[in-house]
Amino acid sequence: MSRIPTYDYDLMEQAIYLPMLLTVLKRDLFAVEKGSFKFKRPYSELIQETMAVIQNDLAKIKRYLYKNNIQVERLKSDEAFTMYIFLYKGHEEHHNYFNPKLRNGVEELMQYYLLKQFKLEQKEKEA
Incomplete structure (x- = not known):
């Protein structure tokens, strides 16, 4: 039972997932820029804007974790699992995640962040 x-x-x-998402989006941005899209700029801008929002959210999370003496670190991984150590206010927990x-x-x-921007723009247009 977790004490957290x-x-x-x-x-x-989120401190685990968001850096992974940024890595995926960086690869996708590279693929768009090198790909044979007719109009690359809209895709590139969408990915770049999404990355900026994610980076901002990740910075907020990291500040919160730091202020509250919370740490998340990747310990080890294999083909099936990745283990993280959660240090929470003096307590240590190991969590194994299925890859x-x-x-x-x-x-x-990714779906949330890409659609979130679209939905916010729609709400602004309706208002």
């Missing part, structure tokens, strides 16, 4: 409150645990997981779960989490966040 749900809110803090969720932020700790496909990590991949699915990153994909869900």
Whole structure:
């Protein structure tokens, strides 16, 4: 049983997922720039704007974790699992993540961030 409150645990997981998402988006940006798209700029701008939002959110999370004496570090990984150590206000917990779960989490966040921008623009137009 974890001693970590749900809110803090969720932020700790975001500290795992968001850097992975940035890595995926950097690769996608490179693929768009080198690809044979007719209009590259809209795709590039969408990815760059999304990355900026993610970087901002990640910076906020890192500040919160630092202020609250919380750390997340990758310990080890193999073909199936990745282990992280969560240091929470003097307590240490080891969490094992199934790699496909990590991949699915990153994909869900990608959908959220890409659609979030679109939905915010739609709301602004309607207002």
